[in-house]
Amino acid sequence: MRVLFDGEAPVAYGQIYVTSRELPDMDEAFAGQVNGLCGGGQPGALFLMTGTHTGRVRFTIELHDGEPPAAAEMWQEVVEVSFPPRAGVVDLVPWGDGTLARLPLIPEGQDNGRLPVYRARYCATGMDEGSDPFGGLDPDERAEDDDTYLDRRPDRYLLCLWPDGTTDGDSDRGGTDGGAGAGQTRSDAILRQTSGAAAYWHRWARALPPPPTLWEQVEAEMLTRLERDRRAHAYRVRDELRRWGGRLPSDRLRRVRGNIQGIVQLDRDLVDGVAGADAATQRQIAIWAARQAFTVAGVADLDWLRPAWTALDRGEPLPAEFADPTALWTRARGEPAVTFSTVTLHPAGWAPADPLHAILDAPVNPVAMALPALVAAGESDPLQAALEALWAAVTTYAARRAEFLTEVRRAFPFLDG
Structure with missing residues (x-):
């Protein structure tokens, strides 16, 4: 026999716990039990009740190799439960506090991955x-600032543990009621009852709703997962509606890559019309x-651009020298590209009411905006090519974009079908 703890233990709300990980829930710990002093309904934890509501009580924890002799007559209340730990070392934890003591159930170096059911x-x-509240002391006989009675509580407790079977170290409560065995737990029992306090807690425990059956737990988990999946799907739909202008896209549109979200947000009907056209x-x-x-940018008739237009008209890939907007900019301007930033100061929290239109209404260099349209027109995916080129043209027209959108529909009347 080993004494794992022997000393004063602080309790609050008449509770203290032995746990492998998280603290047990009171109702779940006692549901389905006949005793209300030691709750073992949650794997890896014991929920221990005390007569003292708040104070320090004498507490002893013993680990035995086998079942110890019957409790001595001095113990007025005796109950038993099964305890399948989830770790070789468990903690004695007061209410609302950290670990009071570490309780090694398995000698160091002997943990082989399977823990006994205790x-x-x-x-x-x-x-x-x-x-x-005063532990039998006369409150009129103590000084007003004398709280030493909290450290001289009259109740005392003993917790004895011994192996009663085996289970995996991380398993949930399993097995059947009855005799001990591999992976099995036994029903709890009241071996001795004397006090009114203990009788009260026993009645309380027996009045709790029974714990869910294994099938009910499985069904509840299935329903939880279904609800989680439903919520995730609903979130994805809402997010997709937001990104696609309030209308879910076709599978074909979903597969399109590139810079198309601007034209999607600006004119979703146009996007659907283009998506419905054939590749040619x-x-x-x-x-x-x-x-x-x-x-519109004034660069359509530059002689050096003719190979690009010819390749596009013939359905051929763009020549390599036309596939880079930065290189095109350098050639169009006759000077290296220069990156610069413009900073605009606004009050904290300010944001445009319509960010997309605010961007399109800002001053732009039409040549810089037009060049990506040529690269886009050469994309291998004709739908991506059309949508990216349309967006580049919109940004080139900028504040005159309504004029461009009208011209698109005039040139391709079926887009409004």
Whole structure:
């Protein structure tokens, strides 16, 4: 026999716990039990009740190799429960506080991954006296600032543990009621009852609703997962509606890559019209939008751009020198590209009412905005090519974008079908 703890233990609300991990829930710990002093309904934890509501009580914890002799007559209350720990070392934890003591159930170096199911015998004496706030002392005889009675509580407790079977170290409560065995737990029992305090807690425990059956637990978990999946799906739908302008996209649109969200937010009907066209028409739209952008920017007729337009008209890939917007900018301007930033100061918390339109209404360099349209028109995916080229043209037209959107529909009337 080893004494794992022997000393004063602080209790509050008449509770103290032995736990492998998290603290037990009171109702779940006692549901389905006949005793209300030692709750073992949650794997890996014991919920221990005391007569003292608040104070320090004498507490002893013993670990035995086998079932110890019957409790001595001095113990007025004796109950037993099964205790399947989830770790080789458990903690004695007061209410609202950290660990008071570490309790090694397995000698160091002997943990082979399988832990016994322990039987826990919880003994108490003086619970009725402990239930008295002053522990039987006359409150009129103590000084007003004398709180030493909290350290001289009359109730005392003994917890005996011994192996009563085996289970996996991280298993939940399992097995059947009855005799001990591998992975099994036994029903709790009241071996001795004397005090009114103990009788009160026993009645309380027996009045609790029974714990859910294994099937009820499985069903509850299934329902929880279904609800979680439903919520996740609803979130994904809401997010997709937001990103796609309030209307769910087709699978074809979902597969499109590139910079298309701007045109989606600006004119979703146009996007759907383009998506409904055949690949050849989508390519025509892409080339047409690129020419419109370059025309507005005043660079559509540059001689060195002819190979690019010729390749697009023939359905051929763009020549390599036209596939980089930065290189195109350098050539169009006749000087290296320069990156610069413009900083605008606004009051804290300020934001435009319509960020998309605020961007499109800002001053732009039409040449810089038009160049990506040429690269976009050469994309291998004709739908991506059309949508990216349309967006580049919109940003080139900028504040005149309504004019461009009208021209698109005039050039391709079926887009409003």
